[in-house]
Amino acid sequence: MKYIHEVDDLMHELIEKMQRYLDELAILKVQHAYQHIKTTTRNQRNEKGELYLEKKILALSILVDLQLDEATLTATLEPDASLQKQIQTITDLIDQLSKSPSPHPALLNQLLDTRSDTTAYLILFAHQLVNPEPQAIESYYLPMARQLNANYFVSEFEEYCFAHANPDVYAKLTQQYDEEITLQQHDIQQLEQLLGPALVRIPTRMNEIYYAVTNTISKIYYVKIPYQSQEIPLTNYIFQIAEHLEKPIAFFFDIYQSVLHPQGYLWLGQGHDETHLRRYVLLQDRHHNTYRLFLMSPNERHHYNLGQHQPENIPSDALTIYDLEGHVTYLPAEATILDYAFALDPDIGYHMYAFTLNHQYLRLEDIFKQEKGALLTLHQGDRVQVYHDLATPTAKMEWFKWVHTTKAQNALISYFQSKLKE
Structure with missing residues (x-):
């Protein structure tokens, strides 16, 4: 990511994930921490030219996927003084151990003494997945994860170590995995x-x-x-x-x-x-x-109100589109992601700014700027998620070229008619 708005987009995506398991107050606390760190770091970058804020958000995304609590998520963005001290103590010990040709056993035991706040370790683990250090992961972070029974990170670190030591074999295995998923x-x-x-x-x-x-x-x-x-x-x-x-x-x-x-x-x-x-x-x-x-x-x-109720009289060539939770929407064969957004709700359509299509994240602004409207087209069985911001209307006249359902067309007509009256 090169720009702040790309980090903002990722944060919007994470907020939608948080809404599935956190209450509104908890999410507001995480958002407040994000806005504060965004203000204080501005466009600060590391020696590689990467946004400092980006690394924080990528680490946060790992912990959100694990559905960790609000306190851990907030601390990932803005650790308090006590937690920051614990994190610094652990990283200092790792620096000492890595620089010593024969580390003193007491130092290693101290590192693996996980009676400290578990949050410090989880944050460090997440950052290691974002900015991996091969030697440190194998020698220190993987043993710490095992000691904590942090099974997700154990699995990720083991996989990283294997990939780093055996890149060719790992590439072949990953290809086999992709083929397996395709078959599935x-x-x-x-x-x-x-x-x-x-x-x-x-x-x-x-x-x-x-x-x-x-x-x-x-x-x-x-x-x-x-x-x-x-x-x-x-x-x-x-x-x-x-x-x-x-x-x-x-x-x-x-x-x-x-x-x-x-x-x-x-x-x-x-x-x-x-x-x-x-x-x-x-x-x-x-x-x-x-x-x-x-x-x-x-x-x-x-x-028992189970499963999806399929409406009657659906055309034989209708598209069956799934959202990330498996909910079904039926659309005409030529429908696009814009038709899908308006089918959900006109307000979602008016304010849509991005979407995921089969796990690929795409921004409408980029698609139209690069004249790649074909990316909006839906196909049978696509899995999609749309992102919208009610504070920012995004509908444009050029959308008429890419909507095919009567509902979407009428919604756009009403929208622009109301704009002319303002």
């Missing part, structure tokens, strides 16, 4: 196509109701590479059955034998979920993705 996504789409409209994906939030087995680590040989948070190896679905079907599992077994098994799917088992409310079957595909299909009638599903 393809297989999930294949199952959804095979079972058609009767299959409804349960959004991520339903994991609070249905206990979902999640494994966030992909073990490829001896390297641990984390999955992205949206990727859940055990995918939950509802398979709709007819009302009063006496033997739903036997009924589905017929479908399995005739449709799924010939395609390479394996029946792992059947049973009830942990609350004994639902019948389910477990399937596995040839790439070891596991699926749990809850068998229920439409009335049961609606009674």
Whole structure:
């Protein structure tokens, strides 16, 4: 990042993540700390020309992804005097140890004495992931993370050490991982196509109701590479059955034998979920993705308010677009991200300034400046998130070229008509 506005964009993204697990007051405290450090550091840069503020925010983003508390997040931006002293003590010890050809055991023991505030270590760990020092990570930060049972950082540090020592092997393993994820996504789409409209994906939030087995680590040989948070190896679905079907599992077994098994799917088992409310079957595909299909009638599903309700009369070529929590929006085949924003809410459309498309972060200003409007086009199954700021309207006349739904077009017409009257 070269400019402050890019850091601001990342902070906006982090605030949206915080809103998923922190209350409003806690978020305001983090925002206040950010604004204060932004004011005090201004455009200060390190010897590499990198913004000082950028490194703080990148470290903060790691801790936000771990859903740490407001006190830790605020301290990452602005540690108080006591915490700053602890951080300085740890870094001074590491400097002493790294400069000594044969470090005194007492120094090493002192470093690994983790009775100090854990927050200091977590902040240092996050900064090491942002600005890694290979020797320090292997010799000091990794042992400290193990001592603290900070498993996320242990995994990240181990992976970094392996990558640093074996770059060629690591590159090949990473490529294999990417190919594995591509296969996984393809297989999930294949199952959804095979079972058609009767299959409804349960959004991520339903994991609070249905206990979902999640494994966030992909073990490829001896390297641990984390999955992205949206990727859940055990995918939950509802398979709709007819009302009063006496033997739903036997009924589905017929479908399995005739449709799924010939395609390479394996029946792992059947049973009830942990609350004994639902019948389910477990399937596995040839790439070891596991699926749990809850068998229920439409009335049961609606009674418990489960899953996404698919509107009737959806065109066969309609796009199914997911947000980061698995919520579905249906749009015409030619729709763009602008159509999606207005479909959510006109105010979101008027004030949208950026979006993520399949994990890629894009700013509208950059897209239009570089005349890359094609990047706005949506495709079947895209996973998107839009970012907006109600204090700053961003709608422009050139957007008319890139909206195709009646709702978006009418919203823009109303918006610019109101502007002319002002």
